Amino acid sequence: MKGLILKKNADKFTVEIGGQSLVMSARNLKKEGIFVGDRVECENGVIVKVLERKNLLIRPPLANVDTMIIVVACLPKPDFLLIDKLLVFCVVKGIKPVLCINKSDLSESFVSDVKKIYEGVVDIVSISTLDESVMNLKKFVKGITALAGQSAVGKSSIINALLGKEIATIGDFSKKVMRGKQTTRLVELYDFGKNNYLADTAGFSKLSEELLIINENELKDYYPDFIKYAHICKYKSCQHLSALDCGVAKAVKDGKISEVRYENYKILRENIKQVKRF
Ligand SMILES: Nc1nc2c(ncn2[C@@H]2O[C@H](COP(=O)(O)OP(=O)(O)OP(=O)(O)O)[C@@H](O)[C@H]2O)c(=O)[nH]1
Numbered sequence: 001m002k003g004l005i006l007k008k009n010a011d012k013f014t015v016e017i018g019g020q021s022l023v024m025s026a027r028n029l030k031k032e033g034i035f036v037g038d039r040v041e042c043e044n045g046v047i048v049k050v051l052e053r054k055n056l057l058i059r060p061p062l063a064n065v066d067t068m069i070i071v072v073a074c075l076p077k078p079d080f081l082l083i084d085k086l087l088v089f090c091v092v093k094g095i096k097p098v099l100c101i102n103k104s105d106l107s108e109s110f111v112s113d114v115k116k117i118y119e120g121v122v123d124i125v126s127i128s129t130l131d132e133s134v135m136n137l138k139k140f141v142k143g144i145t146a147l148a149g150q151s152a153v154g155k156s157s158i159i160n161a162l163l164g165k166e167i168a169t170i171g172d173f174s175k176k177v178m179r180g181k182q183t184t185r186l187v188e189l190y191d192f193g194k195n196n197y198l199a200d201t202a203g204f205s206k207l208s209e210e211l212l213i214i215n216e217n218e219l220k221d222y223y224p225d226f227i228k229y230a231h232i233c234k235y236k237s238c239q240h241l242s243a244l245d246c247g248v249a250k251a252v253k254d255g256k257i258s259e260v261r262y263e264n265y266k267i268l269r270e271n272i273k274q275v276k277r278f
């Protein structure tokens with residue numbers, strides 16, 4: 001029978017199989033080779049085989065990710081470079097990204113500022129976990145869905161609000177900032193019905209390593225908003241770094257591409273280039 005790994009705890013796995021959740025162990029398989037999100041073959045209550053994966057994330061460890069909901073909020077101070085890294089990462093891994101602006105109850109102007117940067121780049125949904133607007137996120141949970149974003153943007157709060165119960169642990173913001181610790185540590189999939197699952201995860205902080213598989217000269221091809229204007233560039237291999245004869249730089253100047261996106265592209269490209277040298 002085929003099952004799905006919902007949770008991993010030492011050498012025990014919680015497997016969803018035939019509509020039930022069962023705790024199983026694995027036979028003749030290394031536990032390090034089985035991940036939350038893996039689809040597995042089970043025999044007599046034991047995992048015997050891991051089926052082929054669509055993708056695998058290392059940090060957080062999660063397999064077969066279909067959708068990534070990238071959460072951003074006005075507090076903690078947003079890291080737009082991290083968002084852009086995550087967006088590139090999604091394209092590399094074949095994951096559909098969604099940008100979720102949380103804590104919209106705190107600042108309306110922040111919501112419109114973020115929309116200005118990312119409109120036309122990614123689907124955007126604005127919510128607050130404090131009211132019913134959080135439900136607007138439900139339709140974006142498609143397949144195995146990971147929540148990503150800086151610590152304290154409200155990922156665990158989103159899971160609890162969507163499921164209507166206190167499942168995931170929410171961190172105390174002030175304590176968290178003081179200690180600089182993440183509240184959520186383990187990865188677990190929560191069932192949303194109709195083969196849709198949401199993962200509460202910590203991590204994505206060491207993402208840069210996983211981005212190193214791309215060449216700095218290819219980075220531009222992972223920016224859907226740049227691709228729209230790249231045909232205007234004089235040179236086919238244009239890296240969009242100088243304003244001369246560059247369609248992308250012109251689109252930035254004309255306000256069609258966000259300056260934040262463009263400046264962070266240059267930083268990310270330089271990061272990739274630097275690390276690759278060693
Ligand atoms: N004002 C406001 N506060 C929120 C909202 N959502 C979450 N918070 C608060 O933000 C803080 C952090 O929430 P968490 O859900 O623990 O954040 P997290 O992203 O899971 O953090 P890590 O697990 O550390 O990655 C808590 O104090 C929440 O009460 C919201 O929509 N509005």
Ligand SMILES: [Mg+2]
Pocket residue numbers: 155156157168169170171183184
């Ligand atoms: Mg959390």
Ligand SMILES: [Zn+2]
Pocket residue numbers: 230233238239240241245246247248249
């Ligand atoms: Zn160009």
